[in-house]
Amino acid sequence: MSASIGRFLRPWCPGILQARWSKYNPYYLEPVVSKEYFNTPETELTDEQKAERQLKTTHPIKAAPSNLTSSVFSDPLVSKFINMMMKDGNKVLARSIMTQTLENIKRKQVEKYHKAPPSEKDGIECNPYTIFHQALENCKPVIGLTSIQRGGKNYQVPTPLTDSRRRFLAMKWLITECRENKHRRTHMYEKLSQELLSALVNEGNVIKRKHDLHKMAEANRAFAHYRW
């Protein structure tokens, strides 16, 4: 028994070496943090879930990363954004910038809410998280361009993008825009909150960049048949 498991737990090399790869043997399972998973009694589990629990008794589990929490306030999108903003591994700074941004957005919106007449109060969104999600959604491009070589020349061909690629592009544009196009004396959180609030109403430089990409794709639609 131990010899067969030991075969899986030894250092393992895959057939093809990837650029960014998990060094774990595929035998290892992902850790689970949700309280609901552990609080459901035995009787309420479906057969699939029971089989999964059975699997966990035999398989080893990967070590949980330090940013994984069982907190009700944890948001995977916000965590991803913080990781993308981080420089030189300074997560403390990146996280503090994010929290200041959210506070700033909330402050502006709540002030607007309190000053508005009762008829307009329903239309004002105060939750910084929903604003962030919506603004990011508005910044995501629908179609992208890839460079394909045909007959010695490189053509920009419009291609569909995966969801993760779209999310990455939206976050990347937002961060580069806020790093480069701001006054020397404005703080990052200030600029970020301005960009997010304008992206919410489909204005601002990031939305402009998305529209430029769409226009380029539309202009190059003749080359679409170059895709394999």
Place this chain on the structure above:
Amino acid sequence: MLLGIANFSDLCIFICGMISYVLLGTQGHKLLLRPTLFVLSAHLWLKNCRELMPSSYNASRFDQPVEASVWLKNFRITNERFLKQMKTQQKYIWSKREFTDEGHPLIEVIDQGLTRVKNASDSVGIVLKELKAQCQSGTFKLVVGVDGVNALWGQTTLRKEDKSPVCVFYVSCTIQKLRLLKTGPSNNGAVVATVTQTGSLFTPKAAYLPHELLGKDGFDFLDPFLPIQVTGYSEREFESCYQYYKDRHWIQHEKAHTEDGKKELIFLSNRNPAVLERICSFL
């Protein structure tokens, strides 16, 4: 808790605790009706100072124009209606051509400090001196709130231009505040102060009693005083704070409105009001 403080005269009250936030919050609410309340944050003045200039009034002391002008601006906004009524009792000469005559409203002194930033610290000193003198004569009730009084007797990170350390007593703001805090027999005011470890320099993290944080000098100076311990929120207080945030639409996260979210807030903040405020700011 602090309802009866403004009626005390001849008493120097201390709040001994890890949190100055609680004090200032209740202070601001309860004492709005009393004339002249002003709050100083001693810790902010005595560390991380960018510009330390030799004082124009007394060459051996050091001035802080930036902090002084910020304080003057806030003081002016909060206490404007009283300052217009109060008059100076002495003539003050700022430079060859500028002076403030006797009998002019105190607001002019503050404006002078705000326009000429070099004289900002001096105008702070004048304002404090005038307030104390007029309070003793009985025209106004005065309540002084100082946040982090232990900074006045602690060590500082301030340095002169040749990188030699500056003693606390050579900074003009400390001298001004110490004069103010000295209570005489016929005083018509009160002092409410906090001792905190959070902003203080070179004090161990576990120290929270006034004797440890003030040192011997500070303790003797402020004797006799009434120590009041401020602990974290009780269940009722936490509930009321939480309801207040909800009512003002400050807690926006959907999960924070649930029972689980509330338990998590209690856990994360450990019922510390300052930490709770910082957590709720981004939720």
